Amino acid sequence: MTPTTRADCVELDRTDPLAAFREEFVLPEGVVYLDGNSLGALPRATPGRVADMIEREWGRDLIASWNTAGWWDKPRTLGAKIAPLVGADPDEVVVGDGTSTNLFKALVAALRMSDRDIVLGESGNFPTDLYVTEGAARLTGAVQRRVDPDGPELAAALATGDVAVLLLSHVDYRSGTLRDLPAITRMAHEHGALVVWDLCHSVGAVPIELSRSGADFAVGCTYKYLNAGPGAPAFLYAARRHHAVADQPLSGWHGHANPFDFAPEYEPAPGVSRFLSGSQPLVADAALEASLDVWAKADMAQVRVKSLAMTDLFLRITTGEEPGRRPPLRAVGRRPMVGDGWAGLESVTPLDHAHRGSQVALLQPEEGAGYPIVRALIERGVIGDFRAPDVMRFGFTPLYLRYVDVYDAATALVDVVETGEWRQERFARRAQVT
Template sequence: MDELDRTARALDAEHAATDLRARFELPPDVVYLDGNSLGPLARGVGDAVARVVEQEWGRGLVGSWNDAGWWEAPLRVGDRIGRLVGAAPGQVAVGDSTSVRLYQSLHAAAALRPGRRTVLADPSSFPTDLYVLASVARQVGWQIALLSPDDVPARLSGSDDVAAVVLSHVDYRTGRLWDLPGVTAAAHAAGAVTVWDLCHSAGAVPVDLDEHGVDLAVGCTYKYLNGGPGAPAFGYVAHRHQDAFANVLAGWTGHADPFAMSGTYVPAPGVARARVGTPPILSLAALDAALVVLDDVDVRAVRRRSSSLTAFLRACLEALVPGTRFASPADDDRRGSQVSVRHDEAWGIVRALAARGVVGDHRPGIARLGVGAPYLTHADMLTAARTFEAVLAGGEHRAAEHRVRPTVT
């Protein structure tokens, strides 16, 4: 046992109280560093889904919309997510994909700031954010200004034409954690609203939406919330904006009295007006059961564990793989819950790591090692770094079998 082993052991002892691996059904032979793409299966999820399928659907049939609480699920599960992102109850609706939620939120932002013609966004955003923004901008007549989140406050200063600032809380490639409180305050000082994409922070980093006065936010639930493949996204609408929230996706479930079957859309009070179509109950059931696992968890504790894990992973890579070029920040406070390494052969590295049981993922030019803190240990970080070292030392990343098409976020 060398010094790194001893350090790992000491850190794991120090953080033993936040080790929740027993709550997840991870294969024993895998170090799973792709929970920022697809979180693992939590215990109880399989049984919960089976119960919904066999009992609620199979036996309860259509009556389960009322009897099993299906109809209310998008808001009930929304409140469960709300606790994890610092939103008091009644501000989060679940359903649809992040792309759809973002489209809806951007239109709502435009309606909150009519007459303003500029929207600020980060050119390094996840592609969907840019694609959807471009679509909405064409529809509402926005000019898109692309700039680093670091430069947003200066750009806002003295401006009176910015309608909205649309940013990711954590960069999906580099793991850079942006200054949500500062940017939000700067936006408000300039009369703009904020639309935050929380895909890479919800469940991993304290967000504190209410505390920082965020206006609108969206996020997916299949990363650090472990909701399952393609689990429904969520949208946050701050209480103060709900009366003015204009839902262009005016589906019937957001109606004030959906069962009156009126021909005229009257939006429901509260965040219910952000509902769109009939919610995907099976996917929602998995998400709900996955969130139960986090019900007694404080995101600040997850964050402390995560910072320690990612800092240790960086230290191990620096020690074992000299010359590692990190895309993710060294400063704990600026780093989300991942360690990204720049490498021209990142794709081969990720494939070779996976062949040895260390599952990360690839983004162009980057090997991305995501850290779902609740189910990972410092010993896992050391294993990952040693495997990284072995892959490079043996040239395994250049093997022919590691040249197939990329996997999905």
């Protein structure tokens, strides 16, 4: 069914196979939360799990918990719980540190496996990917090159044959464009390049098949679609075939083959544990564990079906486009104008399903309109966010959003734009961050 009315959405929610998951999350009253692509909502089990970790594991059992509560192995046991979400084997993923740090480890390890010296990245990637590449390249003598990965330049840049490592975001943080991970990985390998995937905006949002695609390395965060809490520990995937040779630079004692020998020289652990460095924040790990236990019950194929249905619905109401049919206006080189869509809104997110993650990015053609529109929507209880220079971002999280939420949010957005409500001066004043 293609929903067109709110009643249609009520009916879709009634038969939604994922409907029960909503009860697993805490959601503020009167809010439609479309920013789970920035910070996932709180799982209902998290406060209790964290309290138990703090009061029993830490407060009562103290250092004994390094053994009895499995603290020492958390980077591996949590990694094993993330593995099915990224299509990896349980012993190919470890949890720890932040995305930036893991990216640095993966990039340097990959560069050391190649006799070439170019790191190919995307011009529009999330800044930390650009900056960390800059840092890793400087230290290793490599050179950063950037292309638009959604155009023909990617193939051309790989075809030069001098690319050591390709670093791409699986889903673009701004536009929500989903890249063809298997095809790009194959193309990179054909040209002798290794691939590091940044999964921050795709893990928990779309099905991922790292092993089957032959991906080399991947990193990702857990605080967006995975609901592990602000700044929660990140993860790193290394294909098993690279474990014996991967040589990462942050050689700390948790990555040692025999950490409790306290040996004077570093000897990397045989498996993916060699990517670990030091102790990890176990209070934060407890929150991650609680959220991964929710994800263990979710079927990613169902998540994807609902995600696409929700973004279709949102796009249809806000832009008047018929999603799934054709590329967005901007991509076909046409200047958008008010009247192009129902409310003058244009989608930056691809309309075709194969290239869409689980977020929708919209433009309103007037300069400077994005920010106040988002603020005006927030005042109505619809939380999205804004990314410079002009993008309004809306994330869709099938585990805790209903079709009626999407309908209500989309119609509120149209109303805010059509009535000119967003033009009130107070909406233009910038908050410090968001």
